[in-house]
Amino acid sequence: MPELPEVEVVRRGLDRWVAHRTVADVEVLHPRAIRRHLAGPEDFAQRLGGHRMGDPGRRGKYLWLPVEDTGAAVLAHLGMSGQLLVQPHEAPDEKHLRIRVRFTDALDTELRFVDQRTFGGLSLHDTTPDGLPDVIEHIARDPLDPLFDDEAFHQALRRKRTTIKRALLDQSLISGVGNIYADEALWRARIHYERPTVGFTRPRTFELLGHVRDVMNAALAVGGTSFDSLYVNVNGESGYFDRSLDAYGREGLPCRRCATPMRRRAWMNRSSYFCPRCQRAPRTSS
DNA sequence: CCTAGAACCTGCGAGC
DNA sequence: TGCTCGCAGGTTCTAG
Numbered sequence: 506m507p508e509l510p511e512v513e514v515v516r517r518g519l520d521r522w523v524a525h526r527t528v529a530d531v532e533v534l535h536p537r538a539i540r541r542h543l544a545g546p547e548d549f550a551q552r553l554g555g556h557r558m559g560d561p562g563r564r565g566k567y568l569w570l571p572v573e574d575t576g577a578a579v580l581a582h583l584g585m586s587g588q589l590l591v592q593p594h595e596a597p598d599e600k601h602l603r604i605r606v607r608f609t610d611a612l613d614t615e616l617r618f619v620d621q622r623t624f625g626g627l628s629l630h631d632t633t634p635d636g637l638p639d640v641i642e643h644i645a646r647d648p649l650d651p652l653f654d655d656e657a658f659h660q661a662l663r664r665k666r667t668t669i670k671r672a673l674l675d676q677s678l679i680s681g682v683g684n685i686y687a688d689e690a691l692w693r694a695r696i697h698y699e700r701p702t703v704g705f706t707r708p709r710t711f712e713l714l715g716h717v718r719d720v721m722n723a724a725l726a727v728g729g730t731s732f733d734s735l736y737v738n739v740n741g742e743s744g745y746f747d748r749s750l751d752a753y754g755r756e757g758l759p760c761r762r763c764a765t766p767m768r769r770r771a772w773m774n775r776s777s778y779f780c781p782r783c784q785r786a787p788r789t790s791s
Numbered sequence: 792c793c794t795a796g797a798a799c800c801t802g803c804g805a806g807c
Numbered sequence: 808t809g810c811t812c813g814c815a816g817g818t819t820c821t822a823g
Contacts, residue, residue, distance in 0.1 A: 508817095537800085566817075582817080586801085586815090620800095622799090622815090622816090623800055623801080624816080624818075666794075674817085676817085683816075684816060685816095774798090775814090776815085776816095
């Protein structure tokens with residue numbers, strides 16, 4: 506389940522293993538993995554061939570590789586189960602291999618997009634003057650971005666008629682946060698996921714942002730140590746951060762602060778994990 | 792315009 | 808054994 510830390514680890518892997526290589530050819534093995542490229546697989550392959558990849562970028566959970574001298578970039582989203590792998594040519598195809606990119610150099614490795622559930626995919630888009638693919642202009646900066654505006658985020662919370670976890674998952678307000686890190690940050694901040702954002706005070710918002718950053722940095726520190734291999738390490742399901750989780754997936758287990766059994770609630774087609782004692786439900790919630 | 796909820800997709804494990 | 812069903816969840820679409 507790649508969220509910001511996992512995606513950033515992938516970006517570093519691309520920086521090391523793919524940047525500055527020239528594409529020889531592209532093979533699309535599953536059309537759904539390229540559905541966001543409206544012009545189709547042939548167009549995608551043709552526009553990449555012969556071009557050099559630039560330095561990879563990231564915003565929130567989106568990654569991109571600039572296609573040098575074209576004003577465009579390959580945009581990648583891993584969805585739920587997507588992986589970008591750098592593999593030797595002779596490595597057998599993965600069961601869910603969707604896209605293969607070969608390069609012109611003699612390095613003997615290729616880039617593979619592998620995705621079981623096909624929520625993710627690759628596509629090609631024009632970039633804005635600051636290098637951002639145009640289709641993700643609506644994605645907010647992430648909380649680790651030095652230009653993230655804490656005050657603007659706070660004001661946005663006050664304007665919204667919504668609840669805090671919904672806001673944390675709204676990529677147009679703050680990017681990179683998914684279900685796992687939202688639950689973790691809320692547990693650390695002792696805030697119930699259904700608390701309305703309207704009532705948030707500035708100190709409360711800033712404290713929560715601090716916890717979001719802490720949990721992401723902790724995950725990044727762990728994940729960042731394991732990409733020193735041939736793989737662009739992205740397997741969101743490998744769970745290298747699992748041992749450090751305080752809330753997510755801990756239904757019935759004692760809260761690490763107060764020992765009260767943690768609870769899970771069905772919420773927005775997914776789950777929210779919380780401590781019923783540390784994270785009191787707001788009165789207005791049903 | 793805004794917010795809430797469903798749909799998309801596939802593998803796995805639990806329960807029968 | 809083999810079936811059904813719930814669950815995983817980021818993004819996008821639709822309904823209200």
